[in-house]
Amino acid sequence: MSTTTNGTRARLLAAAQALIEEGGYGGASVIAIAERAGLAVGTLYRHFSSKEELFVEVFRSVCAREEKAMREAAERLEDGSPAALTLETVLATFAQRALGNPRLAWALLAEPVDPRVDAERLAYRGRYAALIGETLRAGIAAGELPEQNVELTAAALVGGCGEALVGPLSPVAGGGPGPAAVTAALRTFIRRAVGAPA
Amino acid sequence: MSTTTNGTRARLLAAAQALIEEGGYGGASVIAIAERAGLAVGTLYRHFSSKEELFVEVFRSVCAREEKAMREAAERLEDGSPAALTLETVLATFAQRALGNPRLAWALLAEPVDPRVDAERLAYRGRYAALIGETLRAGIAAGELPEQNVELTAAALVGGCGEALVGPLSPVAGGGPGPAAVTAALRTFIRRAVGAPA
DNA sequence: TACGATTGTGAATCTCGATTCACAGCGCGT
């Protein structure tokens, strides 16, 4: 059983992810990654054709995990839950996770990266907005939510939650209200923003 | 009348701004800036101690112009206008301008930049959020708007409008609804998000 | 006109991180 996909590759990926969580992309130079993994720079290039490729892979796996968490949270609700509740749940899950690992959340949502990685981010955000959009449409069709520009609302919710949670304006930054209070406030914001009845 | 602050400085600033509007910070290398201004690279350094310093100055002047436009829009309203209308007006002004010069808006709000310039951006966003926060508070005090976490709502509105207008998810990107429709949808979103009565 | 100060010039230099590559160690089949 020669493990062609050796532990080496995994170690490089883990090292990269750890460095990104600690200091963002800036701190994750090929040298730092190799060092953290206890390997030489050349070894990195033995397993990835470029730094970009490595980053894309890290980014994808992290995104996939996040998206999964959100979808599962939505599926845990009983069938026929009101759309507003689904939205709240999805976004609250997002909030919980972002608050638990703010650095990573920032890297995922907002930090400057190479164009190739950025494309992955766009895809991720797109799926995220799509998830919200679907729910909104369902709510509108069911008469629970008022008519509205679904794309715009979805984009604004993604951007708004992102900014409120990981942006520099985030009330979380200063020793303000705790995560629980922020999540609660965010739920209120979301509920109102989509026009759900009080 | 020896114009110590020669036209040269201004030409460099203008060249930098033009390049940023055309191709973002990436396209605005010192070489490109100097070339566009019809000057040599060394001349740039005769007037600015670093590229960063030049960028900060460009950024500041553009931000100041934008903020002024928003404040003036608010002041043009008759005294005693409802808070929700003030918010709508301020943010619609922002929207109008962003849609008119999307590249610049992106550079102002979201494009990756050096840390020093980024600090300016933070300050700008902060003033922007503060402007919104003030209005929210006034509306709450007047009983027009419900109690809420003002900081969070303000941050989410800034982020939400930014994403909806200049982000990759923006419905404006594709040949979707025109600027007027987007602005209208955004007004609805804002009105709801702050809990203004229909 | 002579002289110093200011401003303009742009090729040379510096920096910094990604990428390469000639070489070394190891495991395996013969």
Added chain:
DNA sequence: ACGCGCTGTGAATCGAGATTCACAATCGTA
């Protein structure tokens, strides 16, 4: 033992862009 392929190594090389600096042009003033 030998040949061969796969990994690992890390100093050397590249590339892109910012920054410097020795020299030239210009201007105000004596």
